[in-house]
Amino acid sequence: xxxxxxxxxxxxxxxxxxxxxxxxxxxxxxxxxxxxxxxxxxxxxxxxxxxxxxxxxxxxxxxxxxxxxxxxxxxxxxxxxxxxxxxxxxxxxxxxxxxxxxxxxxxxxxxxxxxxxxxxxxxxxxxxxxxxxxxxxxxxxxxxxxxxxxxxxxxxxxxxxxxxxxxxxxxxxxxxxxxxxxxxxxxxxxxxxxxxxxxxxxxxxxxxxxxxxxxxxxxxxxxxxxxxxxxxxxxxxxxxxxxxxxxxxxxxxxxxxxxxxxxxxxxxxxxxxxxxxxxxxxxxxxxxxxxxxxxxxxxxxxxxxxxxxxxxxxxxxxxxxxxxxxxxxxxxxxxxxxxxxxxxxxxxxxxxxxxxxxxxxxxxxxxxxxxxxxxxxxxxxxxxxxxxxxxxxxxxxxxxxxxxxxxxxxxxxxxxxxxxxxxxxxxxxxxxxxxxxxxxxxxxxxxxxxxxxxxxxxxxxxxxxxxxxxxxxxxxxxxxxxxxxxxxxxxxxxxxxxxxxxxxxxxxxxxxxxxxxxxxxxxxxxxxxx
Amino acid sequence: xxxxxxxxxxxxxxxxxxxxxxxxxxxxxxxxxxxxxxxxxxxxxxxxxxxxxxxxxxxxxxxxxxxxxxxxxxxxxxxxxxxxxxxxxxxxxxxxxxxxxxxxxxxxxxxxxxxxxxxxxxxxxxxxxxxxxxxxxxxxxxxxxxxxxxxxxxxxxxxxxxxxxxxxxxxxxxxxxxxxxxxxxxxxxxxxxxxxxxxxxxxxxxxxxxxxxxxxxxxxxxxxxxxxxxxxxxxx
Numbered sequence: 065x066x067x068x069x070x071x072x073x074x075x076x077x078x079x080x081x082x083x084x085x086x087x088x089x090x091x092x093x094x095x096x097x098x099x100x101x102x103x104x105x106x107x108x109x110x111x112x113x114x115x116x117x118x119x120x121x122x123x124x125x126x127x128x129x130x131x132x133x134x135x136x137x138x139x140x141x142x143x144x145x146x147x148x149x150x151x152x153x154x155x156x157x158x159x160x161x162x163x164x165x166x167x168x169x170x171x172x173x174x175x176x177x178x179x180x181x182x183x184x185x186x187x188x189x190x191x192x193x194x195x196x197x198x199x200x201x202x203x204x205x206x207x208x209x210x211x212x213x214x215x216x217x218x219x220x221x222x223x224x225x226x227x228x229x230x231x232x233x234x235x236x237x238x239x240x241x242x243x244x245x246x247x248x249x250x251x252x253x254x255x256x257x258x259x260x261x262x263x264x265x266x267x268x269x270x271x272x273x274x275x276x277x278x279x280x281x282x283x284x285x286x287x288x289x290x291x292x293x294x295x296x297x298x299x300x301x302x303x304x305x306x307x308x309x310x311x312x313x314x315x316x317x318x319x320x321x322x323x324x325x326x327x328x329x330x331x332x333x334x335x336x337x338x339x340x341x342x343x344x345x346x347x348x349x350x351x352x353x354x355x356x357x358x359x360x361x362x363x364x365x366x367x368x369x370x371x372x373x374x375x376x377x378x379x380x381x382x383x384x385x386x387x388x389x390x391x392x393x394x395x396x397x398x399x400x401x402x403x404x405x406x407x408x409x410x411x412x413x414x415x416x417x418x419x420x421x422x423x424x425x426x427x428x429x430x431x432x433x434x435x436x437x438x439x440x441x442x443x444x445x446x447x448x449x450x451x452x453x454x455x456x457x458x459x460x461x462x463x464x465x466x467x468x469x470x471x472x473x474x475x476x477x478x479x480x481x482x483x484x485x486x487x488x489x490x491x492x493x494x495x496x497x498x499x500x501x502x503x504x505x506x507x508x509x510x511x512x513x514x515x516x517x518x519x520x521x522x523x524x525x526x527x528x529x530x531x532x533x534x535x536x537x538x539x540x541x542x543x544x545x546x547x548x549x550x551x552x553x554x555x556x557x558x559x560x561x562x563x564x565x566x567x568x569x570x571x572x573x574x575x576x577x578x579x580x581x582x583x584x585x586x587x588x589x590x591x592x593x594x
Numbered sequence: 595x596x597x598x599x600x601x602x603x604x605x606x607x608x609x610x611x612x613x614x615x616x617x618x619x620x621x622x623x624x625x626x627x628x629x630x631x632x633x634x635x636x637x638x639x640x641x642x643x644x645x646x647x648x649x650x651x652x653x654x655x656x657x658x659x660x661x662x663x664x665x666x667x668x669x670x671x672x673x674x675x676x677x678x679x680x681x682x683x684x685x686x687x688x689x690x691x692x693x694x695x696x697x698x699x700x701x702x703x704x705x706x707x708x709x710x711x712x713x714x715x716x717x718x719x720x721x722x723x724x725x726x727x728x729x730x731x732x733x734x735x736x737x738x739x740x741x742x743x744x745x746x747x748x749x750x751x752x753x754x755x756x757x758x759x760x761x762x763x764x765x766x767x768x769x770x771x772x773x774x775x776x777x778x779x780x781x782x783x784x785x786x787x788x789x790x791x792x793x794x795x796x797x798x799x800x801x802x803x804x805x806x807x808x809x810x811x812x813x814x815x816x817x818x819x820x821x822x823x824x825x826x827x828x829x830x
Contacts, residue, residue, distance in 0.1 A: 445644055
């Protein structure tokens with residue numbers, strides 16, 4: 065029975081490999097091979113990043129006789145990767161698994177169900193951990209002196225370390241379950257946490273070299289602290305250096321930690337898996353009713369849909385955050401930017417063109433309209449049965465895109481103007497070009513959404529992240545900018561930058577006219593007939 | 595109130611509804627019965643403007659659904675068999691959204707939300723997101739939203755599925771009240787006992803074609819509706 069349960073769990077964990085999420089059909093052998101190849105490339109690419117880090121650390125630390133510190137540091141990176149990669153999966157697969165009720169109704173011990181579920185988390189954690197651990201092991205074999213017992217320990221370390229990742233993931237997964245259930249504005253919190261993580265990632269990546277240098281300079285002091293603070297990892301490092309006793313200590317500590325957590329989890333598993341956690345139930349109290357026009361009600365509906373989905377916000381509205389950040393950076397570093405630009409031997413008017421292009425590039429990060437038609441999904445009947453025209457519905461989608469893109473774009477454009485100080489003509493034409501570009505891209509996104517609708521989805525991730533339409537809208541925006549840049553290079557000798565910008569505005573205006581006319585006539589008909 | 599003339603709807607090479615004609619007058623509760631896949635939902639969806647039909651004509655209160663769909667939709671309310679409502683809204687936000695679309699005044703909507711939400715015992719849950727609702731609660735919310743603009747015609751697809759006995763009883767009472775005040779109701783059901791007790795008229799559809807329609811007495815004769823239905827189903 066346990067074997068059957070493990071088999072089921074592994075099939076679940078690796079279903080992404082052999083089953084197409086969208087259609088639910090099994091992949092062909094070629095499809096699986098292609099998928100494996102794709103993942104190997106991604107794995108290799110990410111692994112190369114950690115290889116560079118490992119390569120920078122290994123030799124100096126081994127030379128200083130602190131090879132164990134190399135393992136501690138790379139171990140920490142692997143733990144971070146493994147835990148971060150599998151913590152949300154842990155919560156979902158332990159407590160929210162769809163087959164929990166079915167398995168609990170079968171004659172299977174609860175502890176066994178938990179063990180099987182944890183095996184899935186272990187496999188997932190191991191996969192993430194190996195992204196950093198494989199380069200760690202390779203670099204060690206290349207740079208550290210050979211030892212027979214050390215080699216055996218080095219090969220065992222990833223397997224044992226993954227148990228620690230599993231233990232931490234299990235604890236954090238439980239904590240996520242508690243916190244997530246009590247959060248009122250879960251989607252906003254997820255967006256903020258994700259953005260903080262992305263910002264932190266890029267900050268750390270930017271500082272990686274100086275951090276590495278400082279680490280090597282203070283290796284003895286840091287090492288001294290790590291010996292006590294990260295005792296199991298210290299022994300893991302000693303084991304890699306060829307001390308089997310340390311391998312035993314490391315394994316025993318990790319094993320004991322896991323058993324403790326397993327016992328605690330197994331006692332609460334049944335309750336947690338069968339309790340429907342949630343935020344404190346809000347009780348309705350009648351409030352003063354505010355009536356809205358049809359257009360305003362539809363726009364508010366679109367806004368609620370956007371704010372109600374962290375996936376939608378993060379994947380289709382990143383420009384909303386990036387543009388104000390860009391504006392702040394411009395104002396903050398204004399002096400430096402002005403000095404830099406003064407030193408660049410480029411005509412100022414060309415710089416203004418470049419600034420307009422840069423603002424447009426950031427506005428193109430927003431592709432809110434592109435998945436908006438598909439996102440109607442099973443709710444489409446409401447838009448069709450209510451007394452609203454397709455035109456009104458499409459207009460609301462368009463307005464949301466414009467509202468959420470033009471406001472931050474205006475902030476960025478004003479900041480760029482404050483730093484670059486263009487003349488009156490550019491000061492009028494740059495915002496106009498940005499406005500028309502945003503309108504053009506919003507309309508184009510809607511057109512793509514109408515031409516490539518996918519209303520039959522079970523997860524909103526499909527229309528938001530995995531649709532060709534969204535990709536086309538996102539890269540299409542950048543392609544338009546590249547095309548305009550290329551055209552300028554070709555027309556450089558014929559047209560001055562100001563005249564070219566005016567031409568761009570005219571072209572965009574004409575494009576907007578054509579697209580809007582299509583959307584309000586043919587597009588509305590297509591929507592009504594979906 | 596609702597006039598369906600020679601309605602035909604084709605999916606690929608299959609006629610889902612074939613030359614169907616029905617007249618539903620104000621004050622009538624009209625039941626629509628048939629086996630699974632007979633064409634009930636297609637007919638109902640065509641009547642409320644969700645599906646575009648291939649031929650025939652549907653008029654609501656004398657207005658063509660094809661020519662003036664928005665005028666027709668203003669007079670209609672539709673309750674589907676599986677109400678997929680906006681899960682990113684709370685119950686009250688959804689009701690206010692629907693009321694805004696139909697232009698229901700603040701006073702009227704407040705009064706109607708209070709009346710129907712209290713009756714269906716949903717008031718306390720209106721602040722909850724729709725995603726947290728059970729099937730029955732969604733069904734109740736869909737019914738309340740359908741009644742907000744006091745529609746002249748209510749079209750319902752299996753309205754009793756998922757409702758608890760109390761809510762079921764309440765819905766039946768409301769249906770009768772609505773019709774007594776001049777509205778009309780056209781609904782599909784598999785529960786023949788309910789149809790028999792509740793409906794003034796009934797239509798039976800088979801393979802997309804209307805095989806019998808009329809007052810309950812005319813259709814039923816001396817038999818029960820169940821027996822009539824089973825007999826007609828067995829006939830070629």
